[in-house]
Amino acid sequence: MFNRITYKKSIGVFIFVILSVFLFVTCTSNNQPHQPQQNQPLITPAAFSSYAGTASCMGCHKDIVNSFMHTAHFQTSRKADAKNIKGSIEEGKNEFHYSDQYTVKVEKKNDTYYQTEYVNGIAKVAQPIDITVGSGKRGQTFLYWNDGYLMQLPLTYFTSLDQWTNSPGYSNRITFKRPITTRCLECHSTYFQSLSSINAFPEKFSTQNIIYGVSCEKCHGPAAEHVAFHTKNPQEKKGKFIINPATFSRVQSLEMCRLCHGGRLSKTEPSFSFKAGDKLSNYFKMDSAITNLADMDVHGNQYGMLAASKCFKMSEMTCNSCHSAHENETGKTELYSQRCKNCHSTNGYACTVKGISEIKNNCIDCHMPEQPSKAIMVLLQGNNVPVSASMRSHFIRIDKEATHKFLVTRKNKG
Ligand code: HEC
Ligand code: HEC
Ligand code: HEC
Ligand code: HEC
Ligand code: HEC
Ligand code: HEC
Ligand code: HEC
Incomplete structure (x- = not known):
C-alpha cells in the first residue's frame, strides 16, 4: 500500500498529487493516435451474441457464481x-484542488454521480460517472460515455489515502477529454x-454490448451455446x-493469465479476440514482453517474476498452483502457505530456517515479500521523492532482508 504518506490539510493551500502510475497502466502511455494499418487483422473478436453473460450461469452453477462475485476479477469494472x-461525496471530502481557482468535485444529482469542474467556485464542465474501473483494493478510476467514445474522468479514488486525486498520467490540469483504449x-x-478498426484511436464502442468484470466467459470462452444446449437438455x-x-x-494455463498479468504487450490483433486456450503469440508481439527481472515491476507482471523463480523453473507450476479462480482468498496467508507445502513438505524441499513456530503458517512474507512498486508512485508537493x-x-526466493524484517516484526509483537 502507500507508505509514509503525510500531508497537511490547510485551507487555501493546495496540494498537488502527481501520480505517475503504471498501475492505471500500460494504456495511459499508449495514447498516441495510430495510423490504421493497411492489412486487415486475420482474427476478429467473437460476436456479442455468442456470450451469455454472468447472470445466466446462476441457474446451474449457483455456488460458483455466489463465491465468484466477491473476487477482484468480478468487481474490476462495473456500471457505476x-x-x-x-x-466519498461528503462535502469537504469530495474534491481535489488543482490550484486556488481550479477544483473538481464529485457530486450526486438525481441518483447519478458527476465529476464537475469548478473555476473560482463556478461550475463549468460536468460529466457523469458511467463506469467504475478497479475493485477498489488499491483504487478506482471512472469513465463516462461521450457519443460512443469512452473517456476517463479527471479524478481517481485512492483507497489507502482515502481521497480523490488527479487521475494517473494526467498533468496538473483538468481534462475531460482523455479517451480510454480497448487494451485497458x-x-x-x-x-x-x-465499432472501429483495430488500430484506430480512439475507438468507438457499443454502449449496449458489454460484459463487465473479468468474468466467467473470459476464462471459459463465450458460453451462449453451452447455456442453450444445457437448458434444452x-x-x-x-x-x-x-x-x-x-x-x-x-x-495454455499460464497464457490465459498472462494476457493481463504479463506486463505490457503490444497487440497484433484486435482486443477481445484472444480466447482462453489460444496461443498468446498469435495476438501479441511476444518480443514486446519484458523478460529481464531487473526491469520487471511487482505491479502488472506476476507472470514474468514468477517465471524467474526456481520454483517455477523446476516444477510444473502454474498460477493455479496457488490461486483458485472462483474465490477471493486475499489475505489468507495460511491457506497460501499450505499451497507452498503441497510441494515443500518433503525432506530436502522443506524450509531450512528452523525454530520459528509461525513458519508453518506463513511462507510468503519471507519468500514473497511485499515490495514497493517502481511504477505505482505518488509524488506529494514539497517532497522530492515519490512514495510507492x-x-x-x-519472484520467489531466499531473501535475507525480508527474513530480517519478519523476525523483527515478530519480536515487536512480543
Ligand atoms: C442450464 C444449465 C447450465 C447453465 C445455464 C450453464 N451451465 Fe455450465 N454446465 C452445465 C452442466 C450440466 C455441466 C456439466 C456438469 C458440471 O460440470 O457441472 C456444465 C459444466 C460447465 C463447465 C465445466 C465444463 C467441463 O468440461 O466439465 C464450465 C466451465 C461451465 N459449465 C461454465 C458455464 C458458464 C460460464 C455458464 C454461464 C455463462 C454456464 N456454464 C451456464 C449446465 C449449465
Ligand atoms: C482479462 C484480464 C485478466 C485475466 C485473463 C486474468 N486476470 Fe487476474 N486480474 C485482472 C485484473 C484487472 C485484476 C485487478 C482487479 C482489481 O482489483 O480491480 C486482477 C487481479 C488478480 C488477482 C488479485 C486478486 C485480489 O484479491 O487482489 C489475482 C490473484 C489474479 N488476478 C490471478 C489471476 C489468475 C491466476 C489468472 C489466470 C487464471 C488471471 N488472474 C487472469 C485481470 C485479469
Ligand atoms: C495489461 C493489462 C492491464 C491494462 C492494459 C490495464 N490494467 Fe489496470 N490493472 C491490471 C492488473 C493485473 C491489476 C491488478 C494487479 C496488479 O496491479 O498487478 C490492475 C489494477 C488496476 C487498478 C487498481 C484496482 C484495485 O482496486 O486494486 C485500477 C484502478 C486500474 N488497474 C485501472 C486501469 C485503467 C483505467 C486502465 C486503462 C486506462 C488499465 N488499468 C489498464 C491490468 C491492466
Ligand atoms: C480467471 C479465470 C476464471 C474465471 C473468471 C472463472 N473461472 Fe471457472 N474455472 C477456471 C479454471 C482455471 C478452472 C479449472 C479448475 C481446475 O483446474 O480444477 C475452472 C473450472 C470451472 C468449472 C468446472 C468445475 C470446477 O469447479 O472445477 C465450472 C463449472 C466453472 N469453472 C464455472 C465458472 C463460472 C460459472 C464462472 C463465473 C461465475 C467462472 N467459472 C469464472 C477459471 C476461471
Ligand atoms: C509446484 C510445486 C511448488 C510450489 C507450489 C512451490 N514451490 Fe518452491 N520450489 C519448488 C521446486 C521444485 C524448487 C526447487 C527445489 C530444488 O532446488 O531442487 C523450489 C524452490 C524454492 C525455494 C528455493 C529458492 C532458491 O532460489 O534457492 C524457495 C525459497 C521456495 N521454493 C519457496 C516456496 C514458497 C514460499 C512457496 C509458496 C508461496 C513455494 N515455494 C511453492 C516447487 C514449488
Ligand atoms: C507459489 C504460489 C503462487 C503462485 C504460483 C502465484 N501466486 Fe499470485 N500470489 C501468491 C500469494 C501468496 C499472494 C499474496 C496473497 C495475499 O496476501 O492476499 C499473491 C497475490 C497475487 C496478486 C495480487 C498482488 C497484490 O499485491 O495485490 C496477483 C495479481 C497475483 N497473485 C497473480 C498471480 C498470477 C497471474 C500468477 C501466475 C503467473 C500467480 N499469481 C502465481 C502466490 C502465488
Ligand atoms: C522467517 C523467514 C522464513 C519463513 C517464515 C520461511 N522461510 Fe523458508 N527460508 C528462509 C531462509 C532465510 C532460507 C535460507 C536458509 C539457509 O540459508 O539455509 C529459507 C530456505 C527455504 C527453502 C530452500 C531450502 C533449500 O534446501 O535450499 C525453501 C524450499 C523454503 N525456505 C520454503 C519455505 C516454506 C515452504 C515456508 C513455509 C512453510 C518457509 N520457507 C517459511 C526464511 C523463511
Whole structure:
C-alpha cells in the first residue's frame, strides 16, 4: 500500500498529487493516435451474441457464481452506482484542488454521480460517472460515455489515502477529454464491442454490448451455446460447448493469465479476440514482453517474476498452483502457505530456517515479500521523492532482508 504518506490539510493551500502510475497502466502511455494499418487483422473478436453473460450461469452453477462475485476479477469494472463507487461525496471530502481557482468535485444529482469542474467556485464542465474501473483494493478510476467514445474522468479514488486525486498520467490540469483504449478494457472486463478498426484511436464502442468484470466467459470462452444446449437438455451431465481450463497444457494455463498479468504487450490483433486456450503469440508481439527481472515491476507482471523463480523453473507450476479462480482468498496467508507445502513438505524441499513456530503458517512474507512498486508512485508537493505502493512480489526466493524484517516484526509483537 502507500507508505509514509503525510500531508497537511490547510485551507487555501493546495496540494498537488502527481501520480505517475503504471498501475492505471500500460494504456495511459499508449495514447498516441495510430495510423490504421493497411492489412486487415486475420482474427476478429467473437460476436456479442455468442456470450451469455454472468447472470445466466446462476441457474446451474449457483455456488460458483455466489463465491465468484466477491473476487477482484468480478468487481474490476462495473456500471457505476451508489454501491460500487468507493470515494466519498461528503462535502469537504469530495474534491481535489488543482490550484486556488481550479477544483473538481464529485457530486450526486438525481441518483447519478458527476465529476464537475469548478473555476473560482463556478461550475463549468460536468460529466457523469458511467463506469467504475478497479475493485477498489488499491483504487478506482471512472469513465463516462461521450457519443460512443469512452473517456476517463479527471479524478481517481485512492483507497489507502482515502481521497480523490488527479487521475494517473494526467498533468496538473483538468481534462475531460482523455479517451480510454480497448487494451485497458480488455484487461478490466470480459467484453466491449469495438465499432472501429483495430488500430484506430480512439475507438468507438457499443454502449449496449458489454460484459463487465473479468468474468466467467473470459476464462471459459463465450458460453451462449453451452447455456442453450444445457437448458434444452437438462438430463445431460457432461458440459458441452464450453472451455474447461482443467484440460489445458501448462503453457495454455499460464497464457490465459498472462494476457493481463504479463506486463505490457503490444497487440497484433484486435482486443477481445484472444480466447482462453489460444496461443498468446498469435495476438501479441511476444518480443514486446519484458523478460529481464531487473526491469520487471511487482505491479502488472506476476507472470514474468514468477517465471524467474526456481520454483517455477523446476516444477510444473502454474498460477493455479496457488490461486483458485472462483474465490477471493486475499489475505489468507495460511491457506497460501499450505499451497507452498503441497510441494515443500518433503525432506530436502522443506524450509531450512528452523525454530520459528509461525513458519508453518506463513511462507510468503519471507519468500514473497511485499515490495514497493517502481511504477505505482505518488509524488506529494514539497517532497522530492515519490512514495510507492507495495505489492506482493512473485519472484520467489531466499531473501535475507525480508527474513530480517519478519523476525523483527515478530519480536515487536512480543
Ligand atoms: C442450464 C444449465 C447450465 C447453465 C445455464 C450453464 N451451465 Fe455450465 N454446465 C452445465 C452442466 C450440466 C455441466 C456439466 C456438469 C458440471 O460440470 O457441472 C456444465 C459444466 C460447465 C463447465 C465445466 C465444463 C467441463 O468440461 O466439465 C464450465 C466451465 C461451465 N459449465 C461454465 C458455464 C458458464 C460460464 C455458464 C454461464 C455463462 C454456464 N456454464 C451456464 C449446465 C449449465
Ligand atoms: C482479462 C484480464 C485478466 C485475466 C485473463 C486474468 N486476470 Fe487476474 N486480474 C485482472 C485484473 C484487472 C485484476 C485487478 C482487479 C482489481 O482489483 O480491480 C486482477 C487481479 C488478480 C488477482 C488479485 C486478486 C485480489 O484479491 O487482489 C489475482 C490473484 C489474479 N488476478 C490471478 C489471476 C489468475 C491466476 C489468472 C489466470 C487464471 C488471471 N488472474 C487472469 C485481470 C485479469
Ligand atoms: C495489461 C493489462 C492491464 C491494462 C492494459 C490495464 N490494467 Fe489496470 N490493472 C491490471 C492488473 C493485473 C491489476 C491488478 C494487479 C496488479 O496491479 O498487478 C490492475 C489494477 C488496476 C487498478 C487498481 C484496482 C484495485 O482496486 O486494486 C485500477 C484502478 C486500474 N488497474 C485501472 C486501469 C485503467 C483505467 C486502465 C486503462 C486506462 C488499465 N488499468 C489498464 C491490468 C491492466
Ligand atoms: C480467471 C479465470 C476464471 C474465471 C473468471 C472463472 N473461472 Fe471457472 N474455472 C477456471 C479454471 C482455471 C478452472 C479449472 C479448475 C481446475 O483446474 O480444477 C475452472 C473450472 C470451472 C468449472 C468446472 C468445475 C470446477 O469447479 O472445477 C465450472 C463449472 C466453472 N469453472 C464455472 C465458472 C463460472 C460459472 C464462472 C463465473 C461465475 C467462472 N467459472 C469464472 C477459471 C476461471
Ligand atoms: C509446484 C510445486 C511448488 C510450489 C507450489 C512451490 N514451490 Fe518452491 N520450489 C519448488 C521446486 C521444485 C524448487 C526447487 C527445489 C530444488 O532446488 O531442487 C523450489 C524452490 C524454492 C525455494 C528455493 C529458492 C532458491 O532460489 O534457492 C524457495 C525459497 C521456495 N521454493 C519457496 C516456496 C514458497 C514460499 C512457496 C509458496 C508461496 C513455494 N515455494 C511453492 C516447487 C514449488
Ligand atoms: C507459489 C504460489 C503462487 C503462485 C504460483 C502465484 N501466486 Fe499470485 N500470489 C501468491 C500469494 C501468496 C499472494 C499474496 C496473497 C495475499 O496476501 O492476499 C499473491 C497475490 C497475487 C496478486 C495480487 C498482488 C497484490 O499485491 O495485490 C496477483 C495479481 C497475483 N497473485 C497473480 C498471480 C498470477 C497471474 C500468477 C501466475 C503467473 C500467480 N499469481 C502465481 C502466490 C502465488
Ligand atoms: C522467517 C523467514 C522464513 C519463513 C517464515 C520461511 N522461510 Fe523458508 N527460508 C528462509 C531462509 C532465510 C532460507 C535460507 C536458509 C539457509 O540459508 O539455509 C529459507 C530456505 C527455504 C527453502 C530452500 C531450502 C533449500 O534446501 O535450499 C525453501 C524450499 C523454503 N525456505 C520454503 C519455505 C516454506 C515452504 C515456508 C513455509 C512453510 C518457509 N520457507 C517459511 C526464511 C523463511
